Amino acid sequence: MNQHILEIEKLKVSFKKKSEQHIAVNEVSLQVERGQTVALIGESGSGKSITSLSVLNLLPVNGFVESGSIRFDGKELLTYSDKEMRKIRGNEISMIFQDAIASLNPGMKVGIQITEGLRYHNLIPKPDLKSEALQLLEQVGFNNPAHVYHQYPEQLSGGMKQRILIAMAMSCKPKLIIADEPTTSLDVTIQRQVLDLIDQYKTDLSASVLLITHDFGVVAEYADWVYVMLGGHIVESADVYTIFKNPMHPYTKALIGSIPNPSSGQERLKSIQDYPLESVSNDGRRFAPDTYTKESSFFDTPSSLIEVEPLHYVRFYDEERKVTAIG
Amino acid sequence: MDNLLLKAQNLSKYFTDSSGIQKAVDGVSLNIYKGETLGVVGESGSGKTTLGRTIMRLYKPEHGQIWFEEKEITRLNEGKLRPYRKDIQMIFQNPYESLSPRMTVGEILEEPLYIQKIGTKKERTDKALSMLEKVGLPRTSYNKRIHEFSGGQRQRIGIARALMLDPKFIIADEPVSALDVSVQAQVLNLLKDLQTELDLTCLFISHDLGVVHYMSDRVAVMYLGHLIELAPKDELYRNPIHPYTKSLLSSIPIADPERRNAYREPIILPEKPLYPPQLIHVGNEHYVSANMINIKEFEINKDEKLMRI
């Protein structure tokens, strides 16, 4: 058995806008180990969501995979037909989206909705569907599943909807869960409940989680391994302890430093301007806030991920700097 | 106290919609002293934004009074309110929506002066240019339009606009929640620097407990339209009393994997009481709503038991 449930190698995804072609994901490689939570962290426009969507072949119509490979459980997903992909989606890989409201059918009872996947994949006999649904609802923390079963999405609060989505995602007992900003629109008390729930499932079913987020706090609490994404590239990757103890890339440092932390009593937040890009870049323009989210020629300069210490990779932009950075 | 800047007493604002009356803010009393930052924290539906806008008098409150510098402004009409509009300014949440897309940065910055009829054209321009510098934008921004700026830069312009009238009091309503994390820090630092430099009093509204802690001197917790706990920030974060505040604080993800803790404080979301709770002083300038605590547990000095503002 393969050690990694998901292996993405040199994935390149482009978008066509009129005649221009815009690279959203550039040579991204990442692995999700069985039973682990892997976080893909980045800000808006970094390409983190596009990476996750291409795993399930759910890219928007004007986006397409140019090159690379996506292997799930040893199988190459990019060569799969639509029909074969449908068998994978929901059944072996399920996805939890950010927008719980838009992801549920407003005209369908939630009890029926959460077993849709089971019905579609014919996993359990029809008479057992209802009891299965009730059991799922109980697992995601509803005290009165029989009552919730008959409700419609609009009768539920945002946090409850997100839990329904999780129940849907879990119903087919997938091996991999992709959670795309699962808690961004939720309040902090509900965020914790939802993330705990996902974590619980991961442990119970020894599944794996690919957690897509912009919040380093969430990463610190739940992830085992971290990939930092910036402008379509992975700029740093390491296990969660290393990345917090010894961040190397200035962008990672800035992200970690800019979190206000009530328990540390810091006097001043570090922001991106406070990092003079000491060892990595050639000049300061990369992290000027208005340039790093946009596509800029800078991202086209050759660069590579270098292993700076065992299992800690950082992207460097030219050969000379690499030497000074390690030395 | 003599350095009281703004005082709200028993403030309520209701909205009517199809499902009846929504008490967005119900019986909130607050004191804001000169030079301090009072953080207001709450989740969606807690009424924190409504509170800010009611204090700003963008809404007319159903009950209660607002005093600004010892003058009551609760029932003043727009005309009488004009002089106060100069002293109280607001920074809005979404910098993509709170600035007109049709005006140049210069026009946006000079508009407050124009509306309040302050200064000549030349003086307004000078002030706008110096304000641009103050918020860390180049003077060349003056003739540009809003869509040429990133979110963080727009929020800087929003801050500059709020400061154009030399206000005494700023209400910042979730000023960074629409921004990327790395940009947030810059804007927060800028706000903090300007606050010290210009000796501003600030009401800082946010859902993010980390941000509120970073910005504020005292923190007020709102829950379902009620003010339930109010204390100096270190006191509140170290010693939360109300069960909801406890849940809120224990829910913040800690950005340090070494301190990961499998134990979770249970999350308690109490029912909304029928009447706005009375706040009780439990020492250390710490006030907490009376309905959720056992008063006997606290050694309360009889004289200051009830917070009478």
Next chain:
Amino acid sequence: MILKLVKQPQFVIGFLFILSLLFLSFYWPSLFNVNKAESLKLMEFMYDENGAITGSIPFSPSEVPPFGTDVTGRQLFYQILDGAKYTLIITFGVAFFRIFLSVVITLINPKANYSFLNDLVSATLTIPTTILAYIFMTSLMMKNTIEPMGLTKLIIIQGLILVGIGIPPLISTFSGEIKSILNLDYIKNTFALGAKKPYVYYRHVLPELSTRLILLFAQQMIQVLILLAHLGVLSIFIGGAQTLMLGDIFNLTPKDIPLAGEWSGIIGMSFTKLQTAPWAILIPLSCFAVTIFALNLIIQGVQHGVEETRKL
């Protein structure tokens, strides 16, 4: 904004068409070097060099190029050129006042709910506006025949009817639109500075509405044009009519001749002769169609321009 519109070919073509139509309409006598009264005079018969009658009204386009004549023998080509200015000015005026009045009414009390109005509008959508206009217009005409009023007064009242039936749907459009604009953060922001209402309306709300206004204006012009064409078919003439006796002594037929020479009048006048003189109807109708097409081009141009501004 204007610069961007000039770059839109559809807008330019549509706009130039309307402009040149107006220009021709005012200056055609000097441009074609003809006498206006002479070329619009009634003509019953056509004579050859010897004075023999070679044809009688109405003349087809092959007999009197390019468009033939109507049932009274007036040259259609010149009539259409001359009528273009009335048609366009009436349409323009009616559309303008519809928009203007509904914006003003909405701004007087932007918070008003108009829910009854919305219900009314959606309920009356099934009644064609032509019928509504026809009902009002016929009673007006009736009154006019009993106690004639002046031409200006008649035109003003008719204009008011045309304006009035278009306002309720517009108010319900605008009240929603203005409400959402007033809820924008930057408008709130400006009120928070102590700005007065007229200032905010003038400086922020109207610019925000402006592109929408241009579009609605062009749409209203189209609606009014269609309405005029329909009314023409129903023999309602803007500016009233004069009854002429046509035919020979043995077969006198009263005929309503529109006083103002706009296009719908030409249609209405000739409608009974649809079989014998189809060109007298089809040609003015095509003129309506072409003008509407030009206005549609303008709308498209504006929409393209707006999209491109958004992309920035």
